[in-house]
Amino acid sequence: MKTLIKSLLLAASLSFTAGSAFAENLPIKFTLDWKAQGPHSWFYLAKEKGYFADEGLDVTIDQGEGSSAAVTRVMSGAYDAGFGDINAVIRAAAKAPDEAPVMVYLVYNGAPFAIISEKDGDVQSLTDLEGKTVAAPTGSATFQLFPALAEANGFDASKVELLNASQNLIEQMLVRGQADAIAQFGQTSYMNFIAMGLDPNEDFNWFYYSDHGLDLYSNGVIVSRELIEDHPEAVKGLVAAINRAIMDVVADPQEGIDALVKVEPLTDTKLETERLQYTIDNQLETTETAEIGLGDLDMERLENSIEMNASLETFDTVPEASAIFDASFLPEKAERMLPTTN
Missing domain, CATH: 3.40.190.10 (Periplasmic binding protein-like II)
Known part of the structure; x- marks a missing residue:
């Protein structure tokens, strides 16, 4: 009997260890919205500096074909997460609420x-x-x-x-x-x-x-509903790693460009440095992010965006703002305040 109990305990221990090993190396397929450019450098930096690995994630980053297409890619199941447009998420949620991804971290507070x-x-x-x-x-x-x-x-x-x-x-x-x-x-x-x-x-x-009349949000980190349901800690870790890398790049854009060049050696570093700084100045640094931090948003402003999208086409169901954006995975506000640069 003792031998049987020991065998069962050993089997349970091995099973737990195997499960933990998988959890520590959870594969995540992540799609960008476009070809790799300066404003994508924080994703590559998060991978290079081991921020994803620190959260138990093995993230693969692929280039994209548009910020709306990124939403479609996640909906199809081909990708677990991506960098997509929140307005495309709204339209997707109106048509297929059970399949539409959810935004968990807004990056472009100012729409480009x-x-x-x-x-x-x-x-x-x-x-x-x-x-x-x-x-x-x-x-x-x-x-x-x-x-x-x-x-x-x-x-x-x-x-x-x-x-x-x-x-x-x-x-x-x-x-x-x-x-x-x-x-x-x-x-x-x-x-x-x-x-x-x-x-x-x-x-x-x-x-x-x-x-010209459209006070909209734009791109952010989107994740599949399946990832949220099956691995909520992975979603929290993904957001934490990306936020950490964004803060690094805003403080030192050259660090981001260096990470980008390692992935895309033919990068025009001067051009992409300017594009990155332009994006930081116009899409990340806004009056709103100065108050609530990057990553979060104003739900009333989001509700206005939902109403605007609903006015463009017939929605079977007008989605609730809570179905589009989930702030529960965000790091603390202090960790999301953009660093002051000279």
Whole structure:
């Protein structure tokens, strides 16, 4: 009998050890919203510095095809988590509430959505877009939210020809006259114009959605409902690791760029450093984050975004804000306050 008891205890011990080993190396597939650029450097830094490993996570980071596409990727089950647009999460939750991912950490408190046209072109105001062509990747949130921009600014989106374009050809299409305007993340096009030898401020018009009636949030860390249900501690650890890396990069952007270069050796370091700083200054550092810290959001502002999205298309069910964003996985506010830089 003693021998049997010892055998059972040994088996239970081995089973527990194996389970713990798996928990300490939980694989997480993470999708970016775009090709690897400066504003993605904190994800790579979290991996390089072992922040994910410290939380018992083995994170694989893949490049993306748009901030809305990142939501679709997580919904499909191909990815456990990603960097996606909260407005795409809202639309997904309205159509498939049991499958839509949940945002657990907001990064872009200030939305980067913009319509861009040439300074001497035919589009000098948003109403000029009627009868014109606008190029954008269909997987981008800027493209998906274009009808809302039209509604808020009194022009007919159905009278605008929307062109699906490859992510690396958007700015070239505008400059070559293949499109009258483009719908893009501001920091993406701004730096791409610089790389093309153009002056973003002198050569182009910038119509930011946030300046034209759409006070929206944008990208953040999204996770699958399955990951939340099966491994809530992994979600908390993922958020903690990313937050830790973001604080490092804001304090020392060069550290982030160095991590990015190790993954993408052909990175234009000067350009991506500028893109990273532009993003920090415009998307991360806002009046709101100065009050509540990065990662969190104002639920009333989110509810307004839900109402705006619901006005664009028929929702079977209008999701609650609590189904879109879950703040329970956030680190303490003191850990999410952006460091002061000179």
